[in-house]
Amino acid sequence: MTKEYKTIKTELRLPYELAYGATWTRFFEGMQEKKIYGTKCPKCGKVLVPARSFCPKCFVDTDKWVEVSQEGKLTAWSYTNYRYFGQPVDPPFIGALIRLDGTDVDLLHLVGGIDLKNFDEVKRTIKNGMKVKAVWSDERKGHILDIRYFEPV
Amino acid sequence: MARPVGIIGTGQTKHGKRMDVCYPELVREAVMTVFAETGIDPGDIDGVVSGTMPSMMEGIALTHFYFADAMQASGKQILKTETCGSTGVSIAHTAYYWVASGMADLVLAVGHEKMNEGDSQATMTTVAEPFYQRFFIAGAPGVFSMQSQMWTDRYGIPEDKLRDAAAYISVTHHNSAFDNPYAHIKIRVTMDDVKNARIITYPVRLLDVCPNSDGACAVIFASDKMIRKLGKKAAWVKGVGYSGEEYYFGDSDKAVWQAAIQAAKQAYKQAGIRNPRKELDVAEVYNPFTYQEMLFYECFGFCDFGQAPDLVLKGTFGRKGELPCDPSGGTLCTNPIGATGLIRTAEAALQVMGKAGDHQVPGAKLALAHAMGGVDQFNGIIILGSEK
Ligand SMILES: [Zn+2]
Numbered sequence: 001m002t003k004e005y006k007t008i009k010t011e012l013r014l015p016y017e018l019a020y021g022a023t024w025t026r027f028f029e030g031m032q033e034k035k036i037y038g039t040k041c042p043k044c045g046k047v048l049v050p051a052r053s054f055c056p057k058c059f060v061d062t063d064k065w066v067e068v069s070q071e072g073k074l075t076a077w078s079y080t081n082y083r084y085f086g087q088p089v090d091p092p093f094i095g096a097l098i099r100l101d102g103t104d105v106d107l108l109h110l111v112g113g114i115d116l117k118n119f120d121e122v123k124r125t126i127k128n129g130m131k132v133k134a135v136w137s138d139e140r141k142g143h144i145l146d147i148r149y150f151e152p153v
Numbered sequence: 154m155a156r157p158v159g160i161i162g163t164g165q166t167k168h169g170k171r172m173d174v175c176y177p178e179l180v181r182e183a184v185m186t187v188f189a190e191t192g193i194d195p196g197d198i199d200g201v202v203s204g205t206m207p208s209m210m211e212g213i214a215l216t217h218f219y220f221a222d223a224m225q226a227s228g229k230q231i232l233k234t235e236t237c238g239s240t241g242v243s244i245a246h247t248a249y250y251w252v253a254s255g256m257a258d259l260v261l262a263v264g265h266e267k268m269n270e271g272d273s274q275a276t277m278t279t280v281a282e283p284f285y286q287r288f289f290i291a292g293a294p295g296v297f298s299m300q301s302q303m304w305t306d307r308y309g310i311p312e313d314k315l316r317d318a319a320a321y322i323s324v325t326h327h328n329s330a331f332d333n334p335y336a337h338i339k340i341r342v343t344m345d346d347v348k349n350a351r352i353i354t355y356p357v358r359l360l361d362v363c364p365n366s367d368g369a370c371a372v373i374f375a376s377d378k379m380i381r382k383l384g385k386k387a388a389w390v391k392g393v394g395y396s397g398e399e400y401y402f403g404d405s406d407k408a409v410w411q412a413a414i415q416a417a418k419q420a421y422k423q424a425g426i427r428n429p430r431k432e433l434d435v436a437e438v439y440n441p442f443t444y445q446e447m448l449f450y451e452c453f454g455f456c457d458f459g460q461a462p463d464l465v466l467k468g469t470f471g472r473k474g475e476l477p478c479d480p481s482g483g484t485l486c487t488n489p490i491g492a493t494g495l496i497r498t499a500e501a502a503l504q505v506m507g508k509a510g511d512h513q514v515p516g517a518k519l520a521l522a523h524a525m526g527g528v529d530q531f532n533g534i535i536i537l538g539s540e541k
Binding site for chain 1: 173212275278282283284285286287288289290291292294296302303351352353354355356357399401402404
């Protein structure tokens with residue numbers, strides 16, 4: 001038997017208050033009103049969602065707000081079936097990339113509205129390219145999870 | 154024009170769950186090994202580069218200060234490089250640039266992580282901001298599995314073939330780990346074990362994913378002049394590449410992953426490589442997930458897009474194949490993240506120096522090492538050769 005050495009249990013708890021700034025603030029105010037906002041790049045013309053203050057490809061300020069569609073197509077997905085400390089969404093869940101109609105990037109969010117406990121059912125139902133639409137929470141706080149998930153149309 | 158630079162020695166800890174040592178002692182184990190192996194007097198080292206994934210993995214900030222003693226760095230210039238999963242290759246790049254610039258003749262590069270001391274996925278999830286992405290990425294497996302799923306769909310790869318190829322990779326690497334004295338996970342697994350393992354993040358199952366490892370790796374980079382003075386054999390740096398893309402996961406295509414493609418292109422250009430599958434003798438691809446490993450083969454030009462599963466099943470990338478990949482067992486069997494890219498580099502160096510022991514690819518002269526990091530954002534490559 002090798003000797004067991006001692007360990008120390010320790011914890012870090014640090015409070016933060018992060019600034020959203022004007023663009024995220026407006027985006028989340030939109031969420032509260034069941035609206036999804038993007039911004040448009042004046043140079044490449046791409047509609048970016050969530051809204052940003054500048055284009056990550058052209059590095060110029062975006063100049064136009066666009067309320068985007070709440071429906072789109074599934075680009076990719078994964079079924080998460082494990083836990084870690086402080087996990088903000090309880091597993092099992094489906095993380096997904098969704099291309100909302102009329103936008104030019106994928107929105108990262110959840111797919112739900114089906115029985116997630118049954119993986120065979122999930123696999124039968126969830127297909128790339130399928131149409132999905134936003135399902136809103138009744139109690140919205142101006143948060144990304146004001147959309148509970150996207151469900152198959 | 155950069156000066157020629159070579160790696161003259163490597164040191165690895167025994168990787169695994171290392172609750173027998175505190176963190177600086179783990180780092181010291183790798184550092185002492187490389188000094189013993191090379192016979193270099195620590196006093197002759199000009200500078201030290203150190204790195205982890207996020208420092209918060211172990212709950213201690215700025216670990217290069219914590220490890221200054223273990224790395225014998227007091228009185229020397231010290232740098233920290235931290236690029237998430239690609240940290241290890243970025244440490245190697247930093248050391249390379251330092252020597253290649255002519256500002257140093259001997260640089261010690263050290264990568265380290267003690268993943269069993271914290272909650273690795275909780276830590277990694279903090280790489281994503283808490284406005285938007287943190288809620289959905291599900292640690293490292295979540296994003297990389299979504300990427301693999303996108304790739305599978307793009308090329309219409311049948312599920313049966315895909316699972317067979319992933320299982321083949323898992324079996325091969327788990328077997329290879331037995332030939333690597335430093336590897337963490339040493340278990341024999343069958344194709345059926347892998348294919349029927351519990352789903353972690355679909356399509357990734359338990360035996361498709363790397364472990365949490367504690368480990369450190371130390372590598373000494375030397376100038377041409379110093380290598381001649383010491384009369385040492387070296388693994389010469391032939392090319393380096395690093396490339397990334399936009400921060401948000403949904404902003405760029407991950408199936409045809411430009412960050413990986415461009416990093417490889419840069420490195421191939423410097424190394425004069427036109428046909429990597431033919432010209433490379435071995436590759437240490439950063440492969441925490443079997444599925445993603447296939448995507449890297451394609452992005453690095455080892456084969457066409459959508460073709461990797463077929464070639465995997467033919468054994469092209471196996472130990473006796475045309476281009477053996479991860480004969481060390483790779484990241485799949487050993488992943489102390491901040492060290493992992495440097496371990497890939499060290500393994501590539503061992504191969505071209507003919508010192509890889511039981512997992513030596515006979516006659517290997519040109520090797521690629523790789524690591525990637527972020528929320529599917531950045532890739533780094535280093536190419537090493539036996540000839541200057
Ligand atoms: Zn633009």
